Amino acid sequence: MPQTMAEKILSRASKRSSVSPGDIVEADIDLAMVHDLTGPHVVEVVKEIAGEVKVWDPDKVAIIFDHHVPADKIRAAELQLIMRRVSRKLGIKKFHDVGRGGICHQVLVEERYARPGMLIVGADSHTVTSGAVGAFATGIGASDMAMVWLTGRLWFMVPESVKVNINGTLPKGVYAKDVILHIIGTVTVDGATYKAVEYHGETVRRMNIADRMTLANMSVEMGAKAGMVPADETTVRFFEEVGITIKPFGPDEGAEYADVWEFDVSNLEPQVAAPHSVDNVRPVTELEGTPIDQAFIGSCTNGRYEDFVEAAKILKGRKIADGVRCIAIPASLKQYMKLLKEGIIDILVDAGCFVAHSTCGPCLGGHLGVLGPGEVAISSSNRNFKGRMGHPESKVYLASPATVAASAVEGKIADPRKYL
Ligand SMILES: CC(C)[C@H](C(=O)O)[C@@H](O)C(=O)O
Numbered sequence: 001m002p003q004t005m006a007e008k009i010l011s012r013a014s015k016r017s018s019v020s021p022g023d024i025v026e027a028d029i030d031l032a033m034v035h036d037l038t039g040p041h042v043v044e045v046v047k048e049i050a051g052e053v054k055v056w057d058p059d060k061v062a063i064i065f066d067h068h069v070p071a072d073k074i075r076a077a078e079l080q081l082i083m084r085r086v087s088r089k090l091g092i093k094k095f096h097d098v099g100r101g102g103i104c105h106q107v108l109v110e111e112r113y114a115r116p117g118m119l120i121v122g123a124d125s126h127t128v129t130s131g132a133v134g135a136f137a138t139g140i141g142a143s144d145m146a147m148v149w150l151t152g153r154l155w156f157m158v159p160e161s162v163k164v165n166i167n168g169t170l171p172k173g174v175y176a177k178d179v180i181l182h183i184i185g186t187v188t189v190d191g192a193t194y195k196a197v198e199y200h201g202e203t204v205r206r207m208n209i210a211d212r213m214t215l216a217n218m219s220v221e222m223g224a225k226a227g228m229v230p231a232d233e234t235t236v237r238f239f240e241e242v243g244i245t246i247k248p249f250g251p252d253e254g255a256e257y258a259d260v261w262e263f264d265v266s267n268l269e270p271q272v273a274a275p276h277s278v279d280n281v282r283p284v285t286e287l288e289g290t291p292i293d294q295a296f297i298g299s300c301t302n303g304r305y306e307d308f309v310e311a312a313k314i315l316k317g318r319k320i321a322d323g324v325r326c327i328a329i330p331a332s333l334k335q336y337m338k339l340l341k342e343g344i345i346d347i348l349v350d351a352g353c354f355v356a357h358s359t360c361g362p363c364l365g366g367h368l369g370v371l372g373p374g375e376v377a378i379s380s381s382n383r384n385f386k387g388r389m390g391h392p393e394s395k396v397y398l399a400s401p402a403t404v405a406a407s408a409v410e411g412k413i414a415d416p417r418k419y420l
């Protein structure tokens, strides 16, 4: 029987010839990731069950520090100490300490830990990001992760698959972020609950890996279990860049989908998700002029080289508006280095941005830009829940890096198209 990407991956991992939506399978995990915040909980549960810390295969475990790095308070330092000791004890090679990697989802893709056809679990909801290279990647809780550490296996209910066809040429100033915001705005935050979403169509085929990561990343904001892009020639080239040969990977011809969604993006305007829900999406022209206090360019959604290049086109030779701070944080050391070498960091600093080394920081109201009462931010990240970036009385608007940059320059939500 022809199968979707999720079905193919779950059949292979559970050693079955085929699976159908609703089946319960026990599958072998190819890669298990934890970070500085969730790792300590996993360690605690593993110790409770097994009496000591251990993992089934140290080469299939990744431990990446990103949420509170460098440690912003004593508690964060304590948690990082735990994970540093565990990494050393277990001989984890995919261990990325402060300054040695970046945001966990960026690192999984950038280091090519995530590969097409893999089954990946991470103790973080945005683990779906690795779907950009054709993996079934999903977020799980600490106790599930503890079972994975101990056995290398986990049960799944095979999800129904949804095919999202995205066609049309993106207009100037409109990006992958606008596409995914538009999709979430259309289907709402529970529009894809427990579904495996596959992104198809000419628009997606033309997207680079950075853009595909933005799409996959926000799949969880409509409830998806996984968000995947078939691995095609672009993916093959992405792996070739570092000397790794992979084969394209996609659904079988004739695979059956629970739903097919069609989107034509040829006339799409830049999109903005207004407070306090990711599906509260409007075209930028409806929100233009809304005053802001802070702009943030970064996160696992939009903190890549390509994102900063777009923001820098707008920031070059301009200044951040008086009374507004713009925080710019590349998603990883590698992205930072590339931006540094190409003079993009100079442009950001010249414009008046506060540029920091890779961390989740302000994205989850952690540090390096926590909002105060009544403050308004526009952010290139993925969540705008009440209090997400700080005080419960603050507000977060989500948009593309270009829209964030244009807004930073004007001190109010602005349409990036007039700058491009
Ligand atoms: C802190 C962590 C568990 C959380 C997640 O799972 O997504 C965070 O990364 C987020 O984006 O809200």
Ligand code: SF4
Pocket (backbone or CB within 6 Å): 066, 067, 103, 104, 124, 126, 299, 300, 301, 359, 360, 363, 364, 381, 382
């Ligand atoms: S950058 Fe934001 S969304 Fe991504 S993992 Fe960190 S806190 Fe979560």
